[in-house]
Amino acid sequence: MSQTFGPVFQIAYVVPDAMAAIDHMVRTMGIGPFFLFPLPLQAEWIEVRGQRVAPDYDLLGQAAISYSGDTMIEIIQPGSAPSIYREFLDAGRSGVHHLGTIATDYDAQMAAARAAGIGVALEGVLPISRFAYLDTDRLFPGTMVELIEMGEPMRALFADVKDVAARWDGKDPVRSL
Numbered sequence: 001m002s003q004t005f006g007p008v009f010q011i012a013y014v015v016p017d018a019m020a021a022i023d024h025m026v027r028t029m030g031i032g033p034f035f036l037f038p039l040p041l042q043a044e045w046i047e048v049r050g051q052r053v054a055p056d057y058d059l060l061g062q063a064a065i066s067y068s069g070d071t072m073i074e075i076i077q078p079g080s081a082p083s084i085y086r087e088f089l090d091a092g093r094s095g096v097h098h099l100g101t102i103a104t105d106y107d108a109q110m111a112a113a114r115a116a117g118i119g120v121a122l123e124g125v126l127p128i129s130r131f132a133y134l135d136t137d138r139l140f141p142g143t144m145v146e147l148i149e150m151g152e153p154m155r156a157l158f159a160d161v162k163d164v165a166a167r168w169d170g171k172d173p174v175r176s177l
Contacts, residue, residue, distance in 0.1 A: 005109060005134075005145050010072040010100025012146070014088045018062040018077035019174075025066070026173040031073055033168055034064040035161055035177045046124035048083055059083050064174070065158075067165035072100065072158065084121045084133055084144070091141075098133060098144040106130055106149035113147075128154035 015021040026032040039060055046053050053059075058079030065074050076097065078085035088097050103109055110132060114120070119135035121144065130149040137144040150158075157177070 004112065005101040005147050006104045007102050008099045009070065009102055010074055010146070011096060012074035012076060012098045012100060013095055014076045014078065014085045014097035015094050016077065016089055018064060018075050021075045021077075022064055022174060025073060025075070029068070031068045031165075032066050032170070032173040033164065033175050034066045034073075034075065034173065035175050037063040037065075037177055039063070042127060044125040044127070046122070047120075048122055050120070053081070057081055060085070065161055067162040070162075072162075074100070088141075093141060096142040098137075098142070098146045100146045100148055103130075103147050103149040106147065109147055127151075128157070 013021060022032075022034045025034065037060065039062070040056050041059065043055060045055075046057060046059065048057075048059075058081040060076060061079045062077040063075065065072055067073065076085055078089060080086075085097065088094075110120075113132075113134050120132050121135050122131075122133040124131060128151045132147045134145045134147060148154075161177075
């Protein structure tokens with residue numbers, strides 16, 4: 001557990017082709033099924049590096065989640081708009097982008113991050129959560145932290161995905177949320 005940001009529960013990969021990455025996770029790693037996010041995100045608001053963007057901003061081209069035990073695996077293919085995901089690929093990287101943590105006190109943790117000089121790369125509010133991607137990857141690219149304050153609907157959704165993954169029989173490896 002991160003004493004600063006809460007327990008890590010997620011490893012997220014940013015890739016140029018989400019379906020190819022999902023296929024690799026399913027066939028090579030035996031992880032699945034993956035649940036595709038409905039896009040575009042229905043955000044109340046999103047800021048990319050401090051700039052508010054339109055609700056229909058092309059942040060994600062495709063995104064999906066599954067579980068391996070207690071660890072969520074997230075696959076993200078960026079949309080065409082400027083974003084922290086697009087920056088990652090444009091820098092010649094592909095793979096682990098961030099670790100997702102469960103906020104224990106979102107406001108206090110965000111204040112502590114800002115007081116420590118940690119920048120906020122992406123922040124927003126969805127109907128089921130608040131989240132912020134913190135610029136913690138200066139020394140280790142791919143170790144940005146996503147601080148997530150989960151509402152009960154998000155906790156229930158993730159619990160359902162985790163349960164399906166635990167009982168997965170290898171069929172229907174890609175599904176919709």
